[in-house]
Amino acid sequence: MSKECCSTDEKQSIVSPKQKHEEGHDHDHSHGHGQNDKRIFQLFLPALLSFALLCLGLALQYWLKPDWFSEAFRLALYLAAYIPVGFPVVKEAFISIKHGDFFSEFFLMTIATVGAFAIGEYPEGVAVMLFYSVGEVFQTMAVQRAKNNIKSLLDQRPDEVTILENNVPKLIKAQNAVTGQIIQLKPGEKLALDGKLLTESASFNTAALTGESKPNTKKEGETVLAGMINLNTISLVEITTPYEDSKLSRILEMVQNATSQKAKTELFIRKFAKIYTPIVVFLAIAICLLPYFFVAEYDFRDWLYRALVFLVISCPCALVISIPLGYFGGIGAGSRNGILFKGSNFLDTLAGVKHVVMDKTGTMTEGVFKVQEVFIQQGFDKDEILQHLNTLESKSSHPIATAIREFAGPVIHTEVHDFEEIAGHGLKGTLEGQDYLAGNFKLMEKFNIAHEIEHAAVADTLIAIAVDGKFAGYLTIADRIKDDAGTAVDELKKLGVSITMLSGDKSAVVKEVAGKLGISNSYGDLLPEDKVNKLNELKSANESVAFVGDGVNDAPVVALSDVGIAMGGLGSDATIETADVVIQDDRPSKIPMAINIGRETRKIVWQNIILAFGVKAIVLILGAGGLATMWEAVFADVGVALLAILNAVRIQHMNFSNTK
Known part of the structure; x- marks a missing residue:
């Protein structure tokens, strides 16, 4: 007492x-x-x-x-x-x-x-x-x-790990393991540190992190996190993060x-x-x-x-x-359901939320893009353009960059000079003496790149490419709406909560997704500062506003909202650190659940x-x-x-x- x-x-x-x-x-x-x-x-x-x-x-x-x-x-x-x-x-x-x-x-x-x-x-x-x-x-x-x-x-971390030294298994304290070492993970064992999967594929139970016991299959090169349980085969994992800095350690510290x-x-x-x-x-x-x-x-x-x-x-x-x-x-109760509240004050504030503003990509959609179509203007070498685009995108962690890398194959290690990630627009860099631009069509307008593409009428996401100040073509990329996104919207409406979708993606894409989900208020083609302005407009109406996002660009609006909610599975570290509530499994249906709690x-x-x-x-x-x-x-x-x-x-x- x-x-x-x-x-x-x-x-x-x-x-x-x-x-x-x-x-x-x-x-x-x-x-x-x-x-x-x-x-x-x-x-x-x-x-x-x-x-x-x-x-x-x-x-x-x-x-x-x-x-x-x-x-x-x-x-x-x-x-x-x-x-x-x-x-x-x-x-x-x-x-x-x-x-x-x-x-x-x-x-x-x-x-x-x-x-x-x-x-x-x-x-x-x-x-x-x-x-x-x-x-x-x-x-x-x-x-x-x-x-x-x-x-x-939350504290699901095992005390010991088996590492391979000269292909010989050795049991050591998890706290003594260092980045670069290889963990041998047997079926049924729990991973103690974050790492990169070296085995071709493996299935994991992610309930410790997400509250969901559904198996999650990871492929070679993908990130696996402390707390995941290996299900069916001996797997090798290269440690990428110190024990005290793993995502599970940070989640435990938050709670x-x-x-x-x-x-x-x-x-x-x-x-x-x-x-x-x-x-x-x-x-x-x-x-x-x-x-x-x-x-x-x-x-x-x-x-x-x-x-x-x-x-x-x-x-x-x-x-x-x-x-x-x-x-x-x-x-x-939140932790048991994969929802982390960083303080009891956020439980109170979330209980009074009247308006939920959400990002699109990675929040209501899977954030897993696939390249659908490639259009390259005459006079440009398609293979060379794709190789250089792939190299440029390898510098970014955005889901769209991942989709391009998956489509184009292994990166040819061409050196990139003067690389720059322009928030809300795309990427800029110099490869083999050529100046490349890759991003949305706002990036083309920013650098006065002339083109004749009626991009507003295309429903898919477009990635425009320019080389040495000339429009070179574009890629169409499609995303998929999350299975429970519609349920989340319906539940929020039952709770009497208004919904608005804000996105940096093109307006046509945003309106299509919002229409399928039954969200009447949606805005696309927004830069990070535009999202901030829209959120300020909503707050000026004396409404308690929660913002849900997952990307680095969402960190400013997450911080500005009355309650910032981050999608913690695919979400960026910056957004997770800034947010007041973290949804560990990226499921939109946890948004109304958090409000209910x-x-x-x-x-x-x-x-x-x-x-x-x-x-x-x-x-x-x-x-x-x-x-x-x-x-x-x-x-x-x-x-x-x-x-x-x-x-x-x-x-x-x-x-x-x-x-x-």
């Missing part, structure tokens, strides 16, 4: 310092269940001991009533029952005061229970601290479970850091607790002392009891624990706030009027906290697959 009853990270040490174990134990499946049961028993041991002594004291006091059960013996027995559960809390109260935090929940509980002992209400003093401690244990378990769920979903990005509701509750707690302490003092001046038959003991009940009821832990736990659950999380958080405030307000009034005892106070504090926790963990078990 944090000293402010706000941080879930420190809570565990208060309940039981022994519970801190190395996280590596979570991966020891042979002993995992036994160790987990032992940790749970250790957490509950102080409460069990306290409960046994409390039951003994109640039996002796109210049923057996032996002569030797004197007041001194009674005090000693209840004090023994109090110490196992009360000592850690009293200790934390003193530590909090030492650090300048006088009004922590530990201080409230200490005053209330010590006060109960002072007026002779020993069983109630023990019971309040006992149930409070049991509540703390449940809170700790729930928070730890949420954290472990997130970590276990582990997600809790540092707090939602507005969470931040408000933190600030509220710091103001609320001292106020209720002074109100409790007023309840105890002020009636002396207004009540004819003032009984200090009676009014002190009412003040102590008031203090127990007012403890804000139901709010400040269940709310972060709700956001933990939302982040965990955000909305459900927000709903649960507000249910907990209303529950806690409602019950506490009623019992606070009853307590101040002398109509509520410590037992009602226990329900208002610990009972409500447990109900809120149970409600918060619900989201971890919700099924969002209907939008898959």
